[in-house]
Amino acid sequence: MIPFRIHSGRVALLDRANVDTDQIVPKQFLKRIERTGFGAFLFHDWRYLPDGEPNPSFSLNHPRYRGASILVTGKNFGCGSSREHAPWALVDFGFRAIIAPSFADIFANNCLKNGLLPVVLGDTQVAKLGARARENEDYEVTVNLEECTVTDSQGFSSVFAIEEFQRQCLLDGLDDIGLTLHLEAEIAAYEIKRPAWIR
Amino acid sequence: MPSTLFEKLWNAHVVHEQAGQPSLLYIDLHLLHEVTSPQAFAGLRAAARGVRRPNLTFATADHNVPTTNRALPIADPIAAIQIETLAQNCREFNIQLFDFNSAEQGIVHVIGPELGLTQPGMTVVCGDSHTSTHGHGAFGALAFGIGTTEVEHVLATQCVPQNKPRTMLIQTKGHLPEGVSAKDLALGIIGQIGTDGATGHVIEYAGEAVCSLSMEGRMTLCNMSIEAGARAGMVAPDDQTFHYLQGRPFAPSGAERDAALAYWQTFKTDPGAAFDQVVEIDAATLEPFVTWGTSPGMVVPISGNVPDPRAGRTAAERGSTERALEYMALAPHTSIENISIDRVFIGSCTNARLEDLRAAARVVNGYRISRSVKAMVVPGSQNVKRAAEAEGIDQVFREAGFEWREPGCSMCLGMKPDILKAGERCASTSNRNFEGRQGRGGRTHLVSPMMAAAAAISGHFTDVRKWEFKE
Ligand code: SF4
Numbered sequence: 001m002i003p004f005r006i007h008s009g010r011v012a013l014l015d016r017a018n019v020d021t022d023q024i025v026p027k028q029f030l031k032r033i034e035r036t037g038f039g040a041f042l043f044h045d046w047r048y049l050p051d052g053e054p055n056p057s058f059s060l061n062h063p064r065y066r067g068a069s070i071l072v073t074g075k076n077f078g079c080g081s082s083r084e085h086a087p088w089a090l091v092d093f094g095f096r097a098i099i100a101p102s103f104a105d106i107f108a109n110n111c112l113k114n115g116l117l118p119v120v121l122g123d124t125q126v127a128k129l130g131a132r133a134r135e136n137e138d139y140e141v142t143v144n145l146e147e148c149t150v151t152d153s154q155g156f157s158s159v160f161a162i163e164e165f166q167r168q169c170l171l172d173g174l175d176d177i178g179l180t181l182h183l184e185a186e187i188a189a190y191e192i193k194r195p196a197w198i199r
Numbered sequence: 200m201p202s203t204l205f206e207k208l209w210n211a212h213v214v215h216e217q218a219g220q221p222s223l224l225y226i227d228l229h230l231l232h233e234v235t236s237p238q239a240f241a242g243l244r245a246a247a248r249g250v251r252r253p254n255l256t257f258a259t260a261d262h263n264v265p266t267t268n269r270a271l272p273i274a275d276p277i278a279a280i281q282i283e284t285l286a287q288n289c290r291e292f293n294i295q296l297f298d299f300n301s302a303e304q305g306i307v308h309v310i311g312p313e314l315g316l317t318q319p320g321m322t323v324v325c326g327d328s329h330t331s332t333h334g335h336g337a338f339g340a341l342a343f344g345i346g347t348t349e350v351e352h353v354l355a356t357q358c359v360p361q362n363k364p365r366t367m368l369i370q371t372k373g374h375l376p377e378g379v380s381a382k383d384l385a386l387g388i389i390g391q392i393g394t395d396g397a398t399g400h401v402i403e404y405a406g407e408a409v410c411s412l413s414m415e416g417r418m419t420l421c422n423m424s425i426e427a428g429a430r431a432g433m434v435a436p437d438d439q440t441f442h443y444l445q446g447r448p449f450a451p452s453g454a455e456r457d458a459a460l461a462y463w464q465t466f467k468t469d470p471g472a473a474f475d476q477v478v479e480i481d482a483a484t485l486e487p488f489v490t491w492g493t494s495p496g497m498v499v500p501i502s503g504n505v506p507d508p509r510a511g512r513t514a515a516e517r518g519s520t521e522r523a524l525e526y527m528a529l530a531p532h533t534s535i536e537n538i539s540i541d542r543v544f545i546g547s548c549t550n551a552r553l554e555d556l557r558a559a560a561r562v563v564n565g566y567r568i569s570r571s572v573k574a575m576v577v578p579g580s581q582n583v584k585r586a587a588e589a590e591g592i593d594q595v596f597r598e599a600g601f602e603w604r605e606p607g608c609s610m611c612l613g614m615k616p617d618i619l620k621a622g623e624r625c626a627s628t629s630n631r632n633f634e635g636r637q638g639r640g641g642r643t644h645l646v647s648p649m650m651a652a653a654a655a656i657s658g659h660f661t662d663v664r665k666w667e668f669k670e
Contacts, residue, residue, distance in 0.1 A: 016519075016522075017515055017519060018394060018395075018494055018519070020494075020631075020633045022612075022631070022633045022634070022635065022636050023633065023634060023635075026635060026639070027612050027613060027614060027636075028614070028615065030234050030262075031234075031263065031275075031277040031278055031280070031281050032277070033237035033238065033241070033280065033281060033284050034237075034238065034241070035238045035241070035347075045634070045635050045639050050621065050639070050640070074515070075395070076394065076395040076398070076428070079394060079395065079428065080328065080631060080633060081327075081328050081612075081631075082235070082326065082327055082328035082344040082345065082346055083234075083235065083346075084235065084238075084326075084346035084347040084348060087346075102395065102398065104395070104398065104428060105364075105398060105399060105428070105430055106328060106344055106345070106346060106430075109345075109346060109349070110346035110347075110348065113346060113348035113349070114348070163219075163221075163362065164219045165219055165220040165221060176352065176360060177246070177248070177351065177352050177355050177356065180223060180352065180355075180356045180358055180360065181248075181355065181356060183214065183215050183223060183358075186214055186215050186223075187214055187223075187225070187251075187356065187357065187358060190214045190225055191225075191357075194225075194227075195320075195458070195459070195462055196455065196458070197451035197455040197456075197458065197459050198227050198228075198255075198318065198321065
């Protein structure tokens with residue numbers, strides 16, 4: 001996993017609530033057997049018109065959001081299907097952090113496993129960032145995981161919460177399978193006690 | 200201290216705990232399907248890791264399998280690669296696969312309970328959000344969906360690190376009226392608490408209406424928990440559960456069954472145990488529900504109308520209602536019964552078990568589907584399909600003009616070729632009505648199997664409580 005420490009980048013606004021993973025990566029693209037290359041399909045049915053042309057009214061197609069690496073969006077982002085293809089697509093597209101009032105559980109978990117930081121801020125803060133992204137060309141923020149802050153050059157500053165363990169894993173880019181494998185003795189001891197009929 | 204069913208399940212599976220870290224949970228049953236597993240196996244190989252417990256791991260192909268003639272080669276080359284990749288991975292790592300052509304194939308959440316793989320007191324995971332919801336929870340098991348990286352984690356270690364969720368009790372009062380099913384109960388709950396009402400929580404369903412549901416009804420109810428944002432949904436096991444498991448291929452038998460029974464009986468919430476949240480639902484006042492929008496929480500009773508965006512409490516709510524109505528091509532105040540449909544889909548891990556098909560067939564019996572409707576039934580598994588055929592249910596559907604298909608997820612997620620065309624409106628027994636879920640531009644209304652059947656005959660939504668059954 002790529003470590004996440006401090007990241008500054010352009011902000012893109014997707015002003016919708018309850019964006020589900022079917023929208024993030026529509027199912028017709030779930031047939032690949034690799035982890036890479038999903039960025040091309042990100043928000044496909046919103047980004048492209050039925051004839052394959054980019055949809056000019058979809059916010060991520062606005063030239064001002066080109067190259068954005070931080071997504072600001074509405075509550076309950078990533079609800080629905082557990083497909084990890086959703087964070088893979090966001091990462092592949094170039095996003096490093098998503099800022100929203102809340103996230104669906106499985107999605108947030110999947111993001112953390114892929115070095116994509118889900119940042120929960122209050123409704124008013126998210127609305128403020130959204131308004132600034134809408135009003136300012138080249139609007140940038142800095143997400144600092146060492147200090148758990150989101151800041152911009154216009155004086156915005158907000159602290160966010162994240163589990164300490166997850167923060168450490170992201171900061172160090174740790175593979176948590178490796179961590180679990182170190183607990184082999186405990187796993188083996190647990191297995192001996194399991195009921196016979198499910199062994 | 201009195202504890203909840205969830206706490207008992209959780210505590211019985213913690214392998215390792217350390218302050219400030221997620222707990223490491225042992226997984227008793229790991230189910231795989233072709234869409235979310237290939238990258239996990241690739242990860243194992245890249246790290247030269249093996250599968251720790253192949254005998255606790257089972258796989259089936261369901262999401263991308265064609266539902267037409269199985270003797271033909273798979274038309275979509277990419278789906279074929281995915282299905283073949285699963286078979287290769289299972290061979291290489293010694294995992295039992297209920298393949299595309301096997302007599303046990305079916306939707307992963309249908310076959311787990313059906314084969315007796317899912318048992319009370321277990322932890323069950325699958326790289327699929329409906330694990331939480333699907334049947335396993337109905338057994339007093341802790342079953343939840345995980346991502347592909349976690350699938351890899353479980354393959355390698357048989358454990359998964361998890362933060363402890365909070366608990367929610369959904370306490371039902373009274374019994375569901377005639378014609379109101381487990382699906383309606385689920386939709387009614389989501390309508391009440393919202394699609395993020397249970398985020399971060401594990402739901403335990405209790406009360407008269409839940410106890411009197413059949414096992415299959417409980418599976419439907421638990422299936423939809425994820426649509427309320429929950430990590431998992433569960434019902435405490437009772438005699439009905441134990442009876443259901445008797446004689447299933449992977450369920451314990453003989454002396455082991457006695458030991459298992461004693462163990463299973465311990466998995467219930469103690470009197471006085473505290474939940475983080477309690478929600479009350481008056482089951483006796485529920486009606487059959489129909490979703491009108493693009494999220495399962497956008498739902499009203501059959502006697503209701505399409506809402507007016509102007510009635511929304513917040514600007515955001517007004518905006519999302521407006522957007523949903525535009526996508527669904529519905530005008531505010533339209534009576535639900537006046538909405539005409541083009542397609543009917545009876546299937547999915549929510550509603551494709553034998554009882555669902557029986558309930559729908561009872562409505563269909565003696566009728567023909569409306570001339571403007573195309574309808575299909577996709578049984579949840581080969582076992583369901585065989586049992587339905589033995590009862591002549593397939594004939595009832597066929598004579599009415601339904602297509603009778605091979606098991607799989609099919610139009611629940613609209614993998615080609617089972618998709619809606621743009622603009623088509625579908626009464627569907629599945630669980631998600633997101634934009635484009637059943638095909639780009641397709642419009643999905645979630646309903647119960649009986650309501651879907653009645654809509655197929657009438658050509659529009661109709662109140663199944665007033666249906667004239669031709670027995
Ligand atoms: S039937 Fe639908 S919800 Fe269930 S597992 Fe298949 S795709 Fe997912």
